[in-house]
Amino acid sequence: MHAAPLVALVGNPNAGKSALFNALTGARQKVGNYPGVTVERHSGRMVLDDGRPIELVDLPGAYSLDPSSPDERVTRDVVTGRGGFERLPDALVVVVDAANLDNHLRFTLQLIALGVPVIVALNMIDLAERDGLVLDPAVLERELGVPVVSTVAVRRRGLDELRAKLSPLLGGHPVPAVDRVEENIVVLQRRARTIAAAATVSETPARRWAHWLDAVALHPVVGPLLLVAILFVMFQAVFSWAATPADMIDVAFGGLEGWVRETAPDGFWRSLVTDGLIAGVGAVIVFLPQILILFLFILVLEASGYMVRAAFLMDRLMATVGLSGRAFIPLLSSFACAVPGIMATRTIEDEKDRLTTILIAPLMTCSARWPVYTLIIGAMIPNIQVLPFVRLQGLVMFGLLVMGVAGAYVAALLLRRTVTKGASSGFMMEMPKYQWPRWQDIGIGLWTRAMIFLKRAGTIIAATTVVLWLLLSFPKPPPGSNISPVDYSIAGRIGNGIETVVAPIGFNRDIALALLPAMAAREVAVSAIGTVYAIDDAEGESGTRAISDRLRGRWSLPTALAFLMWFVFAPQCISTIAVTRRETNGWKWPAFMVGYLFVAAYVMAGATYWLAVAVGL
Numbered sequence: 001m002h003a004a005p006l007v008a009l010v011g012n013p014n015a016g017k018s019a020l021f022n023a024l025t026g027a028r029q030k031v032g033n034y035p036g037v038t039v040e041r042h043s044g045r046m047v048l049d050d051g052r053p054i055e056l057v058d059l060p061g062a063y064s065l066d067p068s069s070p071d072e073r074v075t076r077d078v079v080t081g082r083g084g085f086e087r088l089p090d091a092l093v094v095v096v097d098a099a100n101l102d103n104h105l106r107f108t109l110q111l112i113a114l115g116v117p118v119i120v121a122l123n124m125i126d127l128a129e130r131d132g133l134v135l136d137p138a139v140l141e142r143e144l145g146v147p148v149v150s151t152v153a154v155r156r157r158g159l160d161e162l163r164a165k166l167s168p169l170l171g172g173h174p175v176p177a178v179d180r181v182e183e184n185i186v187v188l189q190r191r192a193r194t195i196a197a198a199a200t201v202s203e204t205p206a207r208r209w210a211h212w213l214d215a216v217a218l219h220p221v222v223g224p225l226l227l228v229a230i231l232f233v234m235f236q237a238v239f240s241w242a243a244t245p246a247d248m249i250d251v252a253f254g255g256l257e258g259w260v261r262e263t264a265p266d267g268f269w270r271s272l273v274t275d276g277l278i279a280g281v282g283a284v285i286v287f288l289p290q291i292l293i294l295f296l297f298i299l300v301l302e303a304s305g306y307m308v309r310a311a312f313l314m315d316r317l318m319a320t321v322g323l324s325g326r327a328f329i330p331l332l333s334s335f336a337c338a339v340p341g342i343m344a345t346r347t348i349e350d351e352k353d354r355l356t357t358i359l360i361a362p363l364m365t366c367s368a369r370w371p372v373y374t375l376i377i378g379a380m381i382p383n384i385q386v387l388p389f390v391r392l393q394g395l396v397m398f399g400l401l402v403m404g405v406a407g408a409y410v411a412a413l414l415l416r417r418t419v420t421k422g423a424s425s426g427f428m429m430e431m432p433k434y435q436w437p438r439w440q441d442i443g444i445g446l447w448t449r450a451m452i453f454l455k456r457a458g459t460i461i462a463a464t465t466v467v468l469w470l471l472l473s474f475p476k477p478p479p480g481s482n483i484s485p486v487d488y489s490i491a492g493r494i495g496n497g498i499e500t501v502v503a504p505i506g507f508n509r510d511i512a513l514a515l516l517p518a519m520a521a522r523e524v525a526v527s528a529i530g531t532v533y534a535i536d537d538a539e540g541e542s543g544t545r546a547i548s549d550r551l552r553g554r555w556s557l558p559t560a561l562a563f564l565m566w567f568v569f570a571p572q573c574i575s576t577i578a579v580t581r582r583e584t585n586g587w588k589w590p591a592f593m594v595g596y597l598f599v600a601a602y603v604m605a606g607a608t609y610w611l612a613v614a615v616g617l
Ligand SMILES: Nc1nc2c(ncn2[C@@H]2O[C@H](COP(=O)(O)OP(=O)(O)OP(=O)(O)O)[C@@H](O)[C@H]2O)c(=O)[nH]1
Pocket: 012, 013, 014, 015, 016, 017, 018, 019, 020, 030, 031, 032, 033, 034, 035, 036, 037, 038, 039, 059, 060, 061, 062, 123, 124, 125, 126, 127, 151, 152, 153, 154, 155
């Protein structure tokens, strides 16, 4: 006797598969209104109209045939007959949420391509109707080439029609599976969207808007251009909007320093407070407005639903270097700071994928590097208009960021061919709805960021600055000698030692001095330079404008460019190394990361310096 035909219920999470399973078999599988309710296969029996019994299995929801978690793997194994399940299903019932067709049709298209007979249950049609969405199942049937039945699983609507249309699919000859299923998310998404649009008879203005926005944002040519344009506006804004508040903070710190100089007696403590704390910490806090404007943009993009669209656009680019599209979000968070970015790689299932993402995360321009870039750019790059609305300073900043991304791209390409070789996997994610950001949420996000920044300035940056000040101030040169106090100090001597190593790439003593303390936090490079100049300087003026003036006097343009390039690549901060150790369970990978980044930084900074000298800058 033949076993009863096997039919599997598949679809995206939360489509109503278990509800349909219960309605068809009379079972009581758990249903719930969130993705991931079902995490294993369950089977039950149902009887067709002609009396034939069939075995129905309810599967965990999945976004694609590319499993990113163990429950999705169960689904993949069952529908493709892998992983030791005795037999392939004779037919699939693909359950889709009618109100979310774009997203759910993606997986449907992949499933249809498998070659197993498919019937689509257009479920939750009641909710779609409530929201003013009218669909035409006949169009869907024609576009997909498989039977489509409208259902309301929880009201048992459409079940008879489903059984009737399922019947002829069973008992025929099994269709051989096609060997390649379309995996390119962008292609799939576009086809899904076209089909969904064709099957939509009418919808509410809000849904129409969302579709129109997606047609632009996800367009293969316009989409990436839009993304670049948004990023570009962001950088220009960071520079121009921040200028006034930054000046105000600068003036305030200058005033504070002047007040301490007048009121406190000259000596150790006054110098510690003015040349150490105020010069160092003040030099960093000036960048608070910039950091906040940067985060304002990031938070708005996240809250509006655009960020996931950007991830979709990036997926193909990531795939060319063998990275999963899932890596986009961790890498994007690394623009704030590599530490949460590296932790966010936990969502990447494949170990090699994940490791590669961790290793390149430090190349994303974290917000701690902004003060360094801004200071050097502000001092050394003329603020001229190069194109309408485009100033050279913003352009250089953008260039540095692109440099980091390009470096990451090349690094991933090389790593994936050597130390982290392995197969890569695709990326599927639910597209969130577009919505206006809630200003309270943005406000809270900015407040949190400001507090983190100020806390860093008040603790780790202040502490490093004070230590550096001590090392820079002692021992004092003998009175009467014309040797500079910095050169005579402990730090100065260490700096002069480091300088011999970094002189070939155009670095001077001041940079050499800043490199070590910048390991604690990158912003310290700025406060360190501030402190060096405060001690070295007789006139006793202060503030970032004063630092800029001194930079202009002492640094050549090739040196400044080399320094910027160094910061794009160098593994500067200890927290990143520590979190890498924790996430990779050992010292091997952090050591590798530090090694390759130092080599890259040295080579790139050197190349920049010599190139700049050669072209006569
Ligand atoms: N209004 C309405 N609600 C439905 C319908 N089908 C399912 N639901 C509800 O939608 C939610 C999700 O249903 P489930 O059956 O748990 O979804 P699932 O596809 O099994 O989800 P996973 O197991 O997470 O993959 C539950 O709250 C159901 O009660 C429907 O046709 N109409």
